[in-house]
Amino acid sequence: MKKWLLLFCLSLLLVLPLAACNQNQPEKIKVTEVTHSIFYAPFYVALEEGFFEDEGLTVELTTAWGGDKAMTTLLSDGADIALVGSETSIYVQSQGSRDPVINFAQLTQTDGTFLVSREKIDNFTWDQLKGSTFLGQRVGGMPQMVGEFVLKQHDIDPHADLKLLQNIDFANIPSAFASGTGDFVQLFEPTASIFEQEGTGHIVASFGSESGKVPYTTFMSKESFFNENESTARKFTAAIYKAQQWVDEKSAREIAESIAPQFNDTDLKLIETVVERYKEQGSFATDPILDVEEWENLQNIMDEAGELPQRIDHETLVNTTFAEDVAGK
Template sequence: MRVMRYAAGWIAPLFIFLALLGGCGGDGQTHKVRIGEVTRSVFYAPQYVALEKGFFKEEGLNVELQTTAGGDKTMTALLSGAIDVALVGAETSIYVYQQGAEDPVINFAQLTQTDGTFLVSREPMDDFDWSQLQGAVFLGQRKGGMPQMAGEFTLRKHGIDPQSDLELIQNVDFANIAAAYASGTGQFVQLFEPQASIFEREGKGHVIASFGTESGRLPYTVFMTKQSYMKKNDEIVQKFTNAVHQAQKWVQEHTPAETAKVISPYFKDTDLDILESAVKRYLEQGSYAESPAIAEEAWNNLLDVMEGAGELKERVSVAELADNKYAEAAVQASPSP
């Protein structure tokens, strides 16, 4: 009887230990991963879903998120080791490569697959035509950043030279563009959500076109890390990608209202109906990637956009700066219904 009582005393704790072990990604450890996101936007809804629904935790990852406003600042944080993973435009990895980095930055999980900005005007324009931008004052984005390059790509597609056919303003810091437009700078502006929907509600602007629809599929925002980190933390990168794919599926399988509710803690000053409107817009134009893999066709379109903006020194293949093995494994392990 003493043996039975002794066994009963340690069997329950053993089961608790095994349960905890299973909740730590299978190796008994919780791994810390620091993400730096280029901005806070509904455009990145799947990332916030992965955090709020516990998909990272299920993989044994303790993820810390910080906003490192602007692509240049985000990449500086990654290269300096201040963050482990960057959520930023794939073009930044190409810039690092062009500078001859010994430790290149590798893209491993795509989050968004189109541009996320919308063309906003001060007045409603129900019959808008791109030719109406001729001679206008256009408040653009940072030179060399994906929003600006995708914007210029779209303008050229419609026969408008962004340097000579309109007055292009590019000296406003990324974080202050919305405020500058609200204060009266420019007739037109490129805005991400939820700012575009907020301006519509407040009567400060009207969405008249989508740069995402116009510029086509792009590896627009991607999770990336240094090659050295990837080599040392192969399993962590895989677990991270697994969680991202789970979130991508969740967003596709739920309504904009449900997604808005889940991500609302990251937008405490934004009403739920605004968040829902923003998510709906991005879903309708296919901005949220359904797979973390980066397609060669989308990568080549990115190179075309960069080339058109004069920011590409030489074309680099997707195989050079993207590793799809993590995405492919994540999709295979969790196929869509």
């Protein structure tokens, strides 16, 4: 009996440290992003500044290179969380999904594209686009929908008042413009700033400033994920909120230095220029709450573009519980 008790005590001495060690291991979260962009700076700050580790999480990040691909990865359980445009959750819901995709933490709150002209224009007005050749984004994507929404706000019919080109692949739009196609082009950063530095084009307006607040990129997951991982979702949202506050308080230079490891092939000064431009126009959300007004603006833009399959209530596809908890609202 004493021998058995001794063996039992020895086994506890071996097992308990291992159990304690396992409890201290960070929880792995698989995240897929629609693309890898300086536009998502607060997310990369959370990665680089250790905010996820502070919450006991480790992030395994993959880039899907497309909204449809990011959503497919999420729906097929290739990722726990997707960073993608909120419109994709509406598309999924309209197809009758049994496991709705829920938006829970907003990252960016404006469009991220800029209007670039081939010629330098000192006093740009939107009516100068009339009669021009405009190289736009792919049909059905948020950049295209926002682009058309803004043009209509300035009394420009994108299908009648100018020659709208939308038959060029997303990845090939910059090279098409650089080779001589179009008088104007809608571009993301840092390409817009690179073109300006090279003299290939000139930034004359911001679609983000013109279109108002919209949940352009949001962290989302399937409803079943929240049912099983409520604590994890809250921790993830807390890390994002810390990063959003950090970005709001820091200079463009400090942010650029933080996220530089994410963009090894991009000059630090260029990263700073892009971050400054996005900060100035309020593209980075300062908290992860996706409110009703932003949700309705998104659907108005989709509806105006003829891409809204059905109008869906905010509470159906948006869960602000975690965002409001961590932000103290």
